[in-house]
Amino acid sequence: MVPLPEEPARLEMDHVTVVYGGHLALEDVTAQVPHGARVAVVGPNGAGKSTLFKALMGLVPLYTGQIFIHGQPLGSHHDCVAYVPQREEVDWRFPVTVADVVMMGRYGHLGWLRRPTARDRAIVQRSLEQLGILDLAERPIGELSGGQQRRTFLARALAQEPHILLMDEPFTGIDVATLETTLQVLDHLRDAQVTVLLSTHDLNLAAAYFDQVILLNRRLIHYGPPEEVLTPETIVETFGGQVFWLEPRGEGPRMATASHCCPPEQSVPRRR
Amino acid sequence: MTMLLDWLLAPLAYGFMQRGLIASVLVGILCAVVGCYIVLRSMAFLGDALAHGILPGVAIAYLLQVNLTIGALAAGIAVALGIAFLSRPGTIREDTAIGILFAASLSLGVLLISTIRTYAVDLTHILFGNVLGVSPGDLWLIGGLACIVLTTIVLLYKEFLVLSFDPVHAAALRLPINLLRHLMLILLALTIVVSLQIVGVGLVAAMLVTPSATAYLVTRRLSHMMVLAAGLGAFSGIVGLYLSFYFNVASGAAVVLTATMLFVLVFLLAPRRGALWPRRRSRS
Numbered sequence: 001m002v003p004l005p006e007e008p009a010r011l012e013m014d015h016v017t018v019v020y021g022g023h024l025a026l027e028d029v030t031a032q033v034p035h036g037a038r039v040a041v042v043g044p045n046g047a048g049k050s051t052l053f054k055a056l057m058g059l060v061p062l063y064t065g066q067i068f069i070h071g072q073p074l075g076s077h078h079d080c081v082a083y084v085p086q087r088e089e090v091d092w093r094f095p096v097t098v099a100d101v102v103m104m105g106r107y108g109h110l111g112w113l114r115r116p117t118a119r120d121r122a123i124v125q126r127s128l129e130q131l132g133i134l135d136l137a138e139r140p141i142g143e144l145s146g147g148q149q150r151r152t153f154l155a156r157a158l159a160q161e162p163h164i165l166l167m168d169e170p171f172t173g174i175d176v177a178t179l180e181t182t183l184q185v186l187d188h189l190r191d192a193q194v195t196v197l198l199s200t201h202d203l204n205l206a207a208a209y210f211d212q213v214i215l216l217n218r219r220l221i222h223y224g225p226p227e228e229v230l231t232p233e234t235i236v237e238t239f240g241g242q243v244f245w246l247e248p249r250g251e252g253p254r255m256a257t258a259s260h261c262c263p264p265e266q267s268v269p270r271r272r
Numbered sequence: 273m274t275m276l277l278d279w280l281l282a283p284l285a286y287g288f289m290q291r292g293l294i295a296s297v298l299v300g301i302l303c304a305v306v307g308c309y310i311v312l313r314s315m316a317f318l319g320d321a322l323a324h325g326i327l328p329g330v331a332i333a334y335l336l337q338v339n340l341t342i343g344a345l346a347a348g349i350a351v352a353l354g355i356a357f358l359s360r361p362g363t364i365r366e367d368t369a370i371g372i373l374f375a376a377s378l379s380l381g382v383l384l385i386s387t388i389r390t391y392a393v394d395l396t397h398i399l400f401g402n403v404l405g406v407s408p409g410d411l412w413l414i415g416g417l418a419c420i421v422l423t424t425i426v427l428l429y430k431e432f433l434v435l436s437f438d439p440v441h442a443a444a445l446r447l448p449i450n451l452l453r454h455l456m457l458i459l460l461a462l463t464i465v466v467s468l469q470i471v472g473v474g475l476v477a478a479m480l481v482t483p484s485a486t487a488y489l490v491t492r493r494l495s496h497m498m499v500l501a502a503g504l505g506a507f508s509g510i511v512g513l514y515l516s517f518y519f520n521v522a523s524g525a526a527v528v529l530t531a532t533m534l535f536v537l538v539f540l541l542a543p544r545r546g547a548l549w550p551r552r553r554s555r556s
């Protein structure tokens with residue numbers, strides 16, 4: 001989808017720098033994400049992808065720079081940004097069911113002192129259906145498989161009806177069915193004009209399904225459409241030697257995957 | 273049948289027993305509901321620490337000849353806010369803050385109490401509880417505070433739920449996390465103060481933890497856990513008080529031991545959490 005030119009950028013990062021106790025995790029990142037775009041954030045382990053998302057959520061303080069959502073500085077908006085973390089830091093033994101967790105997506109819309117209405121329940125039901133976990137609705141969250149838990153938290157993000165959705169590595173550690181469901185959800189979100197930022201190590205997925213790619217390695221290395229950004233030079237620049245080149249199969253020369261399952265320690269760029 | 277009825281009604285002929293029963297049911301419910309969050313966030317230590325942290329307040333109130341409950345209330349809220357202050361994000365962990373304040377205020381309490389020559393009856397009641405000494409005024413105070421705490425927990429159910437289950441999502445929803453944390457600590461402090469007269473400083477933690485832990489074993493939603501815990505707490509309060517009346521034993525201890533018996537029973541019937549439920553489901 002071509003970004004609507006008259007819409008202001010939904011998401012603006014302006015010279016964003018994040019420092020963890022003296023260690024620079026993100027340095028001077030500037031980017032504008034247009035309305036309804038689907039953006040892949042790609043970079044090696046420790047590149048600052050999760051940090052970028054946490055900064056966008058206001059979960060880590062900015063050392064310098066500013067973030068604007070709908071032109072408003074971070075913090076002045078309500079709950080229009082949904083976030084699916086890389087690792088959920090929830091208490092898995094907590095007595096909540098899948099439906100309870102998905103209903104938590106509605107809490108921001110409900111506001112104080114209000115109980116869920118029939119409409120909220122319908123939205124929860126629809127989100128569960130979309131992720132194919134309606135039959136698990138009454139199961140305790142701790143009794144699910146890892147993939148089912150992932151689906152639950154994605155369903156919660158959908159129930160939140162966000163304008164912007166941040167998904168931190170949703171493609172890692174899932175089976176083909178969950179991957180398929182996640183891609184379907186992405187298509188649904190595009191129809192609903194939701195801006196999606198998604199981090200991944202899978203360069204082929206990034207090239208195939210995304211309008212824009214951010215190559216990140218502490219600094220923003222490149223940002224643009226995949227065919228411009230994902231060139232052998234930029235990939236090597238981002239990942240160092242940590243890339244496997246696959247034989248081209250009639251699809252042009254850009255078939256690369258970053259090895260993320262067991263990266264060789266010494267080849268990870270360390271530029272501290 | 274009439275014998276059982278007589279047995280049940282006989283204690284109610286006494287005003288102090290009526291008040292004691294009402295008070296222990298209220299405290300049983302209150303502790304159990306608040307205790308659900310204590311159990312789920314693994315903060316049993318916090319409950320105990322707050323209870324002991326109240327000691328210096330009580331001692332000071334005694335020395336100044338003011339109402340002991342007011343002293344306890346002030347000390348409880350001070351310790352709760354102190355814990356919140358010391359464990360702000362980016363400083364020390366919450367349990368460390370609790371440990372420091374716990375030790376400090378317990379020592380201060382012991383120090384102050386040791387200056388009191390005549391080891392007064394009132395003070396031992398604060399330590400071990402005296403449910404049979406509940407005056408009508410005390411009962412109003414207990415009832416009023418219990419109402420405030422329970423109403424707050426019902427009204428803020430979803431906020432406290434999301435905050436304890438998933439703080440990151442609470443932040444994404446832009447909830448005032450620190451405010452809610454402090455409020456939770458204050459509710460806990462109020463609960464402990466209310467409970468002191470019934471079970472005493474030493475046994476408050478047990479009343480907070482035991483019925484909720486029992487309910488946790490057999491429920492799969494927080495709301496159900498709270499309701500069941502409240503029922504168990506109230507039941508323990510009643511049974512404990514009858515035991516105390518007929519066998520002439522310390523009431524607080526009897527209440528706590530009843531709650532513990534219930535826990536053991538449920539624990540044995542459902543050895544692992546929820547172990548009982550899948551089996552039942554497949555049979556039906």
Ligand SMILES: Nc1ncnc2c1ncn2[C@@H]1O[C@H](COP(=O)(O)OP(=O)(O)OP(=O)(O)O)[C@@H](O)[C@H]1O
Pocket residue numbers: 020021023024025043044045046047048049050051052086
């Ligand atoms: N809480 C923290 N405290 C200190 N340093 C941190 C913290 N979180 C992340 N870092 C550091 O910041 C850098 C960026 O981490 P981040 O988690 O954003 O990387 P990432 O791109 O998400 O990596 P991955 O692909 O492994 O998920 C890393 O060098 C990491 O060590």
Ligand SMILES: [Mg+2]
Pocket residue numbers: 049050051086168169
């Ligand atoms: Mg990450």
